[in-house]
Amino acid sequence: MDHAVETTLTVNGTRITRRIAPRVHLVDFLRDELGLTGSHIGCEHGVCGACTVRVNGDIVRGCLMLAVQADGCTVETIEGLSDSKELAPLQQAFHEHNALQCGFCTPGMLMAAQDLVRSGTKPTRDEIRAHISGNYCRCTGYQAIVDAIEATINGKG
Amino acid sequence: MKAPSFAYAKAKSLAEAFELIERPGARILAGGQSLIPSLNMRLASPELLIDITGLKDLQGIDRRPGGLRIGALVTHAQLQRSDAVDQHAPLLLQAAAHIAHPAIRNRGTMGGSLALADPAAEYPACALALNATIVLVHRRGERRVPAAKFFKGLFETDIRPGEILAAAEFPKVERSVFLELARRHGDYAIVGLAGVADASGRRIAYLGVGATPVFAEQASRAVSLNAALELLGRDLQPQADLYNSSATKLHLAKVLLSRAWTTLSKPH
Structure with missing residues (x-):
């Protein structure tokens, strides 16, 4: 090398x-x-x-x-x-909300979303969108991803 | 694509950085959020990258009489969390929100943005509007350059061989507006406006309208919005890009001026 x-x-x-x-x-x-x-x-x-x-x-x-x-x-x-279970609530919410299709973006999406989850804030949907604005998903149209993140943070199912 | 081969050295002191920078093909690496993509796309091919991110001298945000000194290595995210910036130079805070995305703001630096001088970047236009002073250090001392003389051309600045951008100093200006139009949030700006006002008057600078940030001198001095809109055509001769004609850019620059005008024109 x-x-x-x-x-x-x-x-x-x-x-x-x-x-x-x-x-x-x-x-x-x-x-x-x-x-x-x-x-x-x-x-x-x-x-x-x-x-x-x-x-x-x-x-x-x-x-x-x-x-x-x-x-x-x-x-x-x-x-x-994933192994530490830190992401378990988000992963469950992504599953329940169909927040992934091909799954290629999902690891990065979860990392960006968890950054917001653990910030301890109560973001609006617009703020959630802004926080994941640097993560492209070509399948879902983002709606279900925002739903899943919102559900994790605000406890909305 | 993958970056070409190069050597890497992490400078432990400014003195060591000055020594390394003399080597052929050497280039400074700070946050790397513009340099590394250009390496990955093989638009740049340095022989040696000098990582300066460990240099304490280039870090920190300090209150000074009359303003703020922001170290070159301060990241966009650090700047966004700074109360001192909020109080002394809120324009920078407003601008930082437009820079890319959270993961990039965690590594990208103020000094890197100024030194690269991308014509669509936010901080160069802010530096111009705020009359910032760019602090360059070299083996034998430092050189202080006003922002108006620092940006010389497309990706071209007044940094001379052997110099490193150490900090930028911003006078205190509380009233400010930063506006930007982009196709998607975090994308390169089509056109942006950095404006400030105090008792001495207005200062309005634009990004995305030429090879460098442009100070809209005549529009800044105008007595009314209508006069300013008229005069802006003399200040700006925007270069077209792939998607927007020169006329479109001038139109959008006027739209931003209209949106900013009230804030910049209240009595002091």
């Missing part, structure tokens, strides 16, 4: 050290090196949101961060938040 840089990061609670080529972005590293294929790659230029992951507690575009920049960081992916 050219110009490889030793990088240590914590992914879903596991400390990992690897030599990583700087050109590799975080999602490619998570998928190809660690086998965490739940974070998807759509556009690779920050438009679609399918690669959304959490770094040090904040959601980021996994395709717009180099893996070597995650040195010393705590990274959480859809796999980690």
